[in-house]
Amino acid sequence: MESPIGRIIVACSIGVLCSIGIVTNAVLISFYIRRPVMRTSTNVYLVHKAVSDLISLLPFPLHLAEILGSGWIFGDWVCKVVASVETLCMLVNANITFAMAYDRYVAVAKPGNGLQRTVTTARNHVAVSWLYGLMLVIPAATASWTVVWLPKEPAPGWLTCGYNWPAGEMYHSIYFGSLLVLFYAGHYLVYISFVYVAWGRVKQSKDEFLTRHDTVQRCRAVASVLIINFLGYFVYWAQHAYTMITLGEDQIQVPHIPSGLLDPLSVASTSAVYIVASGNLFLYSLSMDQWKAVTMDAVHCRCGPVGGRGVVQPFHAESVAVIDVTAAVDDDPPHAINSNNVHRDSDNDSFVNLSHHSDEELEIQDVSI
Structure with a gap:
């Protein structure tokens, strides 16, 4: 990956992936804004997840410049903003995913509460998700800075955007280790319990459940989001776990992901994060007829509300x-x-x-x- 050709291949791949993600997420959000019928409680979660993913993709040109250039050249404060925003979007993504998973659990396990799952409730959950993420991102925002990455790839002394922890790598391990337990392992243990309880409810009245066409599609959409997030962030957290294990406690400078580092694990982690953020419209269209309909309308130029409807x-x-x-x-x-x-x-x-x-x-x- 240290060769110029390798850098160009990585940069082009990430550039194409992120460009697709920005366009598709922007289109998805426009569908929601322009079509009032799309404003359902489930779509509130799905669209705000797309918003956080869109924001997380916007700094990718800076990472491309880092890959193609000679390291991070944009200064400490730009690094602080980029690392903070990308970490915030990851946390918000996890919070919103948890909220809509709980919404689907209630829809299946407690169907009598349907009228209580309102758009306003979903919007309140989304607002709490952003506020909670802002609180948790403060340590990362404080520590993020331009750092010197000592390993040999891309080159010894390579400047990258990362974290300069005041007490060494131990702080990095505590902070990201806590996020790993809380937002990855913890959330998916809860999801497994949701699936277990909901599946028991479905088996009791399978035929009735299958007639609830819309509920089935919404559950399918959320399940696809959970699976893609699990796979993508498994690679992301594997990179952080590797960093926490291999770096000594005296290593105070730790890289941020996504980054311009070109070692295989960092490239895989950066790509996984961008894939998760770029696939929303494809997942929703494959899972729900409603999203498929508006997407096909856009493809065939049947766009926008007509007559104010x-x-x-x-x-x-x-x-x-x-x-x-x-x-x-x-x-x-x-x-x-x-x-x-x-x-x-x-x-x-x-x-x-x-x-x-x-x-x-x-x-x-x-x-x-």
């Missing part, structure tokens, strides 16, 4: 628009709805037809664009 017209004519009870839709005229079968969604100021209510998802009359 902003409701998705499924790509397949036979598709039925199925959303959860908390979806934000434009107000229908009160006289057009049977007053015996309506629920006033106070979070979104909209009427929702409850005549065929199956816990969280409802069949609604599709509005043509």
Whole structure:
């Protein structure tokens, strides 16, 4: 990887991957903003995860310059901002993923609570996730600085963006070791318990569960996010574990990942982080008909709300628009709805037809664009 060709290959690969991630996450967010029908409680989590991933991808040109140049050339304060933002986005990503996993657990294990999982509740959870992440990123923001990386790759004395811990590598081990236990191992142990309990609930009424088409798709989307995050961050945390094990306690300068380091584990860790951040739109479109419909609409230039309705017209004519009870839709005229079968969604100021209510998802009359 020390050769110029190796650097160019790594830089081009990361550049293409991050460019795809920035474009797809931006498109995903625009779908959510432009299509009011997309504003469901589950999509609140999915879109804010995309927001954190988009922000984490923005500094990638600085890492490319580090790879192609002679190390980190942007100074200490830019390093501090970049390391803080990327660590914050990783923590927020983990928090939001946990929140939507719990949301799906409640949807499956306690289906009677469907009306309590509102868009406002999801937004509150997202706000708490960002605040919690801001609190936890303070140590990393304090320690992040331009450091000298002593191992031979890319070159002895290579300048990179990293952490200059006041008491040596021990602080790095304590901080990132705590995050490893709390946000990776701890979260996935909880996810396993969620799956165990929810699967027991599903086995009791499997046929009924499979008829809840929207719930099944949402669970599939969240499960795919959990699997991709597990694989990607396994490589990320493997790099940190290797650093904590191999560096001596007197090593006060530790690299940040993603970085411009070119040893195989650092390249794999950087690539894994970027892959996790870039695959949201693909995962959502493969898992949920709703996201697939708006994506296909965009591909075929059927974009944007028409006539102020902003409701998705499924790509397949036979598709039925199925959303959860908390979806934000434009107000229908009160006289057009049977007053015996309506629920006033106070979070979104909209009427929702409850005549065929199956816990969280409802069949609604599709509005043509």
